[in-house]
Amino acid sequence: MNPTKWKPKEELMDEKNEMKKNIPIVEVLKSLGVSGIVETSPGRFKALCPLHEDHSPSLHIDAEKNVCNCVVCGKLKGDIFSVAMTLKKTGFGEAVKYLRKNFSAYISSPSASPASSPKPPAIEQVANHVRTEISSLGVVSPVRKEENAPLAAAQPKLYGAIKDRSSKIHKIPEEEFWNNPPPLIAPLRNLAREKGLTFETVKYFGLSYSQQENRVQIPIYNDQGEIVGLVGRRNNPEDEIKYKFPQERFLRKGLEIYWFHEALKNQGLIKKHGLTLVEGFSDLWKLWQNGYKNTVALMWNRTAPDQERKIVELVKECKSWINLFLDNNEAGRLGQVEITERLITKIPVRVIPYPEDPQVTEPEHFSGAQLKAVFN
Numbered sequence: 332m333n334p335t336k337w338k339p340k341e342e343l344m345d346e347k348n349e350m351k352k353n354i355p356i357v358e359v360l361k362s363l364g365v366s367g368i369v370e371t372s373p374g375r376f377k378a379l380c381p382l383h384e385d386h387s388p389s390l391h392i393d394a395e396k397n398v399c400n401c402v403v404c405g406k407l408k409g410d411i412f413s414v415a416m417t418l419k420k421t422g423f424g425e426a427v428k429y430l431r432k433n434f435s436a437y438i439s440s441p442s443a444s445p446a447s448s449p450k451p452p453a454i455e456q457v458a459n460h461v462r463t464e465i466s467s468l469g470v471v472s473p474v475r476k477e478e479n480a481p482l483a484a485a486q487p488k489l490y491g492a493i494k495d496r497s498s499k500i501h502k503i504p505e506e507e508f509w510n511n512p513p514p515l516i517a518p519l520r521n522l523a524r525e526k527g528l529t530f531e532t533v534k535y536f537g538l539s540y541s542q543q544e545n546r547v548q549i550p551i552y553n554d555q556g557e558i559v560g561l562v563g564r565r566n567n568p569e570d571e572i573k574y575k576f577p578q579e580r581f582l583r584k585g586l587e588i589y590w591f592h593e594a595l596k597n598q599g600l601i602k603k604h605g606l607t608l609v610e611g612f613s614d615l616w617k618l619w620q621n622g623y624k625n626t627v628a629l630m631w632n633r634t635a636p637d638q639e640r641k642i643v644e645l646v647k648e649c650k651s652w653i654n655l656f657l658d659n660n661e662a663g664r665l666g667q668v669e670i671t672e673r674l675i676t677k678i679p680v681r682v683i684p685y686p687e688d689p690q691v692t693e694p695e696h697f698s699g700a701q702l703k704a705v706f707n
């Protein structure tokens with residue numbers, strides 16, 4: 332046994348689980364020559380089974396569970412490891428090697444990128460740039476480990492691989508949503524009750540629920556309106572981590588601004604009322620629900636350089652200003668000072684005042700009347 336190849340069992344399990352969850356089976360099947368893959372409904376695909384003469388697609392693929400099954404021959408079925416073993420006619424170890432080598436962009440753990448397969452220089456350069464930028468963010472505000480992991484940001488051809496998972500909620504009537512939601516919808520109903528969101532708001536922001544992760548999933552879009560990541564909000568209040576940002580794939584927290592792609596469409600409003608910056612998702616949901624569609628969320632309490640660049644560009648173009656509306660707590664007030672100092676030389680910044688009410692410490696706590704009072 333070669334000691335350098337030995338890994339603790341636990342680490343192998345983690346890597347295998349990560350691969351199983353994160354490497355899209357659709358991409359694996361494509362790479363192994365499966366053709367005619369078509370999406371029949373969100374997250375569901377059909378393809379021609381290569382193991383027999385197949386004229387009407389018999390291979391059913393469930394992208395959410397990341398498994399497939401040929402309903403005719405039953406030989407091609409299971410997870411990414413099973414299909415790689417079947418189609419490559421090989422054992423488990425070889426299948427893992429193949430997947431590691433060809434799908435390293437989907438795996439974040441370092442054990443999954445063997446030193447023997449260096450990344451192409453262009454991607455490595457961009458990844459380094461992202462790392463430097465993200466670690467520079469860590470200086471102004473400590474970022475949690477899972478938020479500043481190196482990101483495989485340099486693969487635009489993979490955009491669109493993350494599907495909108497919100498279709499289930501569009502199929503149920505409002506009465507059922509509030510009073511008798513199915514298990515996969517109930518966490519969304521509970522979140523809506525907790526935050527005072529309407530059924531329309533939950534649908535509009537494309538929220539869904541992942542049973543596997545026990546988290547409400549919030550799709551994050553890039554400026555072109557493509558989903559670049561799903562942020563998981565805890566469903567269990569005892570879960571230590573409130574928001575989980577994906578470590579892998581395309582989401583760059585320091586680049587994207589939540590709901591910026593829609594703000595870009597509302598430039599008339601921004602011209603008239605400014606561009607409002609809030610920290611969190613639920614602040615933004617509440618403001619939009621109250622009609623303030625000139626609002627975007629930073630997803631934390633500072634602005635990263637790329638976020639700043641986009642904000643300044645848009646505000647200048649609209650000849651407008653910033654309404655800085657962070658949380659009224661220590662972190663928010665520090666962020667307010669820092670962001671103001673950074674932006675004020677480029678664009679006008681107006682800080683939104685809080686009412687003298689100890690219960691109101693975040694934009695989402697403002698009533699409709701309180702919002703009107705500060706914005707008019």
Ligand SMILES: [Zn+2]
Nearest residue numbers: 380382401404
């Ligand atoms: Zn078949």
